Amino acid sequence: EMCIRDRTSVQLRVLRSGITVKNLHTTYITSQGKRADIITNTYPIFENGKIIAAVSVNRDITKVGELTEKLIELQKNLYSGEQQRRKHANGTIFSFDDIIGESDSIKQTVTIAKKFARSLSPVIIQGETGTGKELFAQSIHNYSSRANGPFVAVNCAAIPESLLEGILFGTCKGAFTGAEDKRGLFEEAAEGTLFLDEINSMSMLLQTKLLRVLQNKTVRRVGGNKEIRVNPRIISATNVDPIESIAKNQLRNDLYYRLAVATLIIPPLRNRLNDIPTLARFFIERNSKIMGKNIKTISDDVLEIFSKYNWPGNVRELEHVIEHAINMADSTDTKLSIQHLPPHLREKFTHKHHFYKDYKVNNLQQTLLNIERDIITQEMIHNDYNITKTAKNLGISRQHLQYRLKKLNINKQK
Secondary structure: OOOOOOOOOHHHHHHHHOOOEEEEEEEEEOOOOOEEEEEEEEEEEEEOOEEEEEEEEEEEOHHHHHHHHHHHHHHHHHHHHHHHHOOOOOOOOOOHHHOOOOOHHHHHHHHHHHHHHOOOOOEEEEOOOOOOHHHHHHHHHHHOOOOOOOEEEEEOOOOOHHHHHHHHHOEOOOOOOOOOOEOOHHHHOOOOEEEEEOHHHOOHHHHHHHHHHHHHOEEEOEOOOOEEEOOOEEEEEEOOOHHHHHHOOOOOHHHHHHHOOEEEEOOOHHHOHHHHHHHHHHHHHHHHOOOOOOOOEEOHHHHHHHHHOOOOOHHHHHHHHHHHHHHHOOOOOOEEOHHHOOHHHHHHOOHHHHOOOOOOOOOHHHHHHHHHHHHHHHHHHHOOOOHHHHHHHHOOOHHHHHHHHHHOOOOOOO
């Protein structure tokens, strides 16, 4: 039997006011002594313009709260594990020395980033996916006066909104079922740097709360009422134009202008193509031994393909392409060639697209022989003069290829 109290009953409140009450969070102790969390929506029922009843719809979120707390704990543990794997005591891997490239665009970007590192102004880093936004964020931190403080990073797009608030601001015991007193990342990054990646993916409600923290330099844990002083330097990042995000109501303009005191734009790889050979050789050197291969260099044909490709995934995609190619290489291979590349690159840049010649037809039979000679020659080059691989790519037997090589007077060796 339930006792309806005049001051606390939501049904009585709705009966008297005629106003719907939604998402009311109620906590009570069950007859078994267990705590329960309930979300209640209460609606007035009208007949002939008069309120005759009120109906409540309840949803038990006790398990949701417990799961949320477990997920927050897992996320914090993952963060701690990542921090432990980082090579510097402050939780970073990279510095400006790790930024590879001699192009004017990347050199200028590094120069600007070093200037920003000398102050404590908030920095927003704008760059496409795979350009190295966290690499620059860590480098700025390690070049700054806060280098001895912690570097704490969080990808706002990778965590559900219901968890992100607790991870950023912390939680208080009793905020929901199973909740404990936990520091958030703002507190973890005290006197250091907090890196908020993909800030544009954060909900507008959470952006409002973030803006308040930045304005007041205090944080209130979820479920708490105490204001805690925090003072991390904020570096944020976005993979899209923030002005477009503002226009699409994905980013608060007042939050953007507070975060974008200093703006760093990282050039995409397609705008620094002359850095590709250096980057490719770096990835080869780093991955070849780890993967048990003997790759030392890369063919000119592959570099030509790389120079014509658009690289939507930027430096990260280049690294993955190199890793794929090393996986495809035999243990005896020392050079990456076209046959080692991922299918989408091989198919996009085969010789039929860029080795075409303007043949002058005087004699059809001789012209066909010339075309065949060019195709087989290019395929031999692409396969480092490997007869078996060339025959397979051409769709003919090894014996037939040997016959055509002899008939067309094509060299079998480099």
